[in-house]
Amino acid sequence: MYLSTSRAADASADPADPADPTDLADPTAPAAAKGPVRALPGTVFALGLVSLFTDVSAEMVTAVLPLYLVAGLGMSPLAFGALDGLGQGATALLRLVGGRVSDRTHRRKLVAGTGYAVSAACKAALLAVTAPWSVAVVLAADRTGKGLRTAPRDALISLSCPPGEQGRAFGVHRAMDTTGALLGPLAAFGVLWVAVDGYPAVFTVSCCFAVLGVLVLALFVRESAAPASTPTPHLAPATPPGVPAVRTLLRIPGLRRLCLTAVVLGLFTVGDSFLYLLLQRRLDLPVAWFPLLPVGTAAVFLLAAVPVGRLADRRGRHRVFLGGHLLLLGACLLLLVPLPSGPAPLPGVSRVLGVLALLGLFYAATDGVLMAAAGPLLPAGLRTTGLAVLQTAQALARFAGSLLFGAAWTLRGPGPALAGAAGCLLLALTAAAALTGRDPGEEDGPRS
Secondary structure (H helix, E strand, O other): OOHHHHHHHHHHHOOOOOOOHHHHOOOOOHHHHHOOOOOOOHHHHHHHHHHHHHHHHHHHHHHHHHHHHHHHOOOOHHHHHHHHHHHHHHHHHHHHHHHHHHHHHOOHHHHHHHHHHHHHHHHHHOOOOOOHHHHHHHHHHHHHHHHHHHHHHHHHHHHOOOHHHHHHHHHHHHHHHHHHHHHHHHHHHHHHHHOOOOHHHHHHHHHHHHHHHHHHHHHHOOOOOOOOOOOOOOOOOOOOOOOOHHHHHOOOHHHHHHHHHHHHHHOOOOOHHHHHHHHHHHHOOOHHHOOHHHHHHHHHHHHHHHHHHHHHHHHOHHHHHHHHHHHHHHHHHHHHOOOOOOOOOHHHHHHHHHHHHHHHHHHHHHHHHHHHHHHHHOOHHHHHHHHHHHHHHHHHHHHHHHHHHHHHHHHHOHHHHHHHHHHHHHHHHHHHHHHOOOOHHHHHOOOO
């Protein structure tokens, strides 16, 4: 239903239209959120479907990859961990490449589609490779595709909606994306249940979902490109020609504060994998339950993404982003509190549910909300690059934070490491709250 009306919806909600008064509206003004709720552009739903199918494909592979590489191909756990970390770092840096190419060529859909197509081809290539080093090359190429497509995709979402609806748009997209993350592992285990040792069957079905995502993007995603006359009030009136785009973007005070906030908080963000391991150790959970922990987090994320996005539009995206990290701090503290003595399993079950709920709410309040906060601050011609700069800064900070937490765990043990991370996160939240007294979008957003 949404795809059949996508062009009409996009035409009526295209913020690139210079006659559209919402182009210069305050992105977090309550007045915009209090009006009648408009249907989101079809591009948002189409990109949500693309991400849903792609996440089903990616999570099918992710669910079986450790077993396939370590047990099937004989890769050591250390080599697998190094491969995963290298892929994460490469993805963060390649977002800048995808963002800059998109803005230079004004072909965001083409760049995003190229990234999705590369990942789809890599799923097919997994059927042909057998040596650990060749699998590593294919996985690196897959991460290249993810790095290229992320910023152009988010820019397409941001440019298709007026500033006051950015949080809801990203919430809807992230909810559909998370639906794929929920379905992917279930689909992989279903295939393996039917086909014993059926890794080729998993890769084949995964490739089919990836190709379906590329087809939906090609057929139903409409690119909204702002004309050259679109005002960019955030930049200084005279931007010298030849100045690098990143330096130009960092002249926007609101973007500088968002980048600094994301980096400071990202350095002390405890990754969900570490929290799952701590849950399993502290509560002595059966190993068979471990794969269900990410599913629980994703389920909460799915339910909360849209309402939290709308809350961010009404109350301020920066405040909701900080509040999300308070929820993460709550999850850390919940893990640190000793369990009451006694054999009753109820306290342990409550602890698991509480940590998973707080972690899912943390992602709902931070993932799409950060992009929604940045979008209205950026000129349309540099929207993709600006989002890529912010994403890269946050990803590198979280990568460094994971290394720090892992080192602290190795040297001092899991309990002291978690306590130290919680204390540092509290200090980082205090610093981020003091960085600005109000939402960057309220202070530096477009003005009429």
